Amino acid sequence: MAFLICASCRPQVEPVLAPFDAAFVRLYVREIAALPLAVRFESPMGTELGGLTYNAQPFRITRHLGDDLNGIGGWNSDQGDLVYASGTGRVIYTGMPSDGWGNMVILAHRVPDKSMAQGYKIFQTVYAHLETVKVKMGEMISRGAPLGTVGTANGHYWAHLHFEIRESLSVYPGMGYSDEPQDRVSPEAFVKAYSGVAALNQAPK
Numbered sequence: 001m002a003f004l005i006c007a008s009c010r011p012q013v014e015p016v017l018a019p020f021d022a023a024f025v026r027l028y029v030r031e032i033a034a035l036p037l038a039v040r041f042e043s044p045m046g047t048e049l050g051g052l053t054y055n056a057q058p059f060r061i062t063r064h065l066g067d068d069l070n071g072i073g074g075w076n077s078d079q080g081d082l083v084y085a086s087g088t089g090r091v092i093y094t095g096m097p098s099d100g101w102g103n104m105v106i107l108a109h110r111v112p113d114k115s116m117a118q119g120y121k122i123f124q125t126v127y128a129h130l131e132t133v134k135v136k137m138g139e140m141i142s143r144g145a146p147l148g149t150v151g152t153a154n155g156h157y158w159a160h161l162h163f164e165i166r167e168s169l170s171v172y173p174g175m176g177y178s179d180e181p182q183d184r185v186s187p188e189a190f191v192k193a194y195s196g197v198a199a200l201n202q203a204p205k
């Protein structure tokens with residue numbers, strides 16, 4: 001079933017990155033303090049647990065910095081399907097950084113973490129190659145709210161969602177591939193650790 005792997009989002013040409021508005025290059029302390037707490041994360045496509053989807057190119061395979069999520073029908077069968085906010089957060093970027101990226105939405109989340117002096121870590125979830133975007137800059141959205149639809153990045157790839165999770169205060173489009181993981185973490189592992197199922201498993205007996 002080699003064709004199912006065709007949803008790779010390796011750029012055919014190096015994308016030319018449009019400069020970001022300097023106001024959004026880094027999150028400010030006041031913006032961070034205003035972020036809602038995100039205690040739970042779910043799959044951004046298919047069911048909450050990622051049912052009806054498959055991961056065509058997982059994190060770090062062929063230097064990939066995210067997961068490539070597809071509908072189980074393959075090819076472009078998932079084009080136009082809803083993409084959901086993985087966790088509750090604030091929209092800190094919407095736009096098309098390059099033709100090869102297509103539309104991108106980035107959310108910022110404040111995730112409780114007792115190992116940190118401030119009691120939380122800041123993570124970003126990144127949704128790329130979108131056909132449409134349903135949210136606006138600065139908007140607060142809840143986990144599970146539709147933020148856009150699955151697209152092809154202007155016809156560059158078979159429809160799929162390039163999904164990244166970054167532990168970062170910097171806001172930038174970046175590249176989909178790198179020798180080093182940089183500030184990215186495995187989306188699949190992260191969502192699994194913070195899913196409703198994980199919360200149930202940790203519930204006191």
Ligand SMILES: [Zn+2]
Nearest residue numbers: 009068162176
């Ligand atoms: Zn990708």
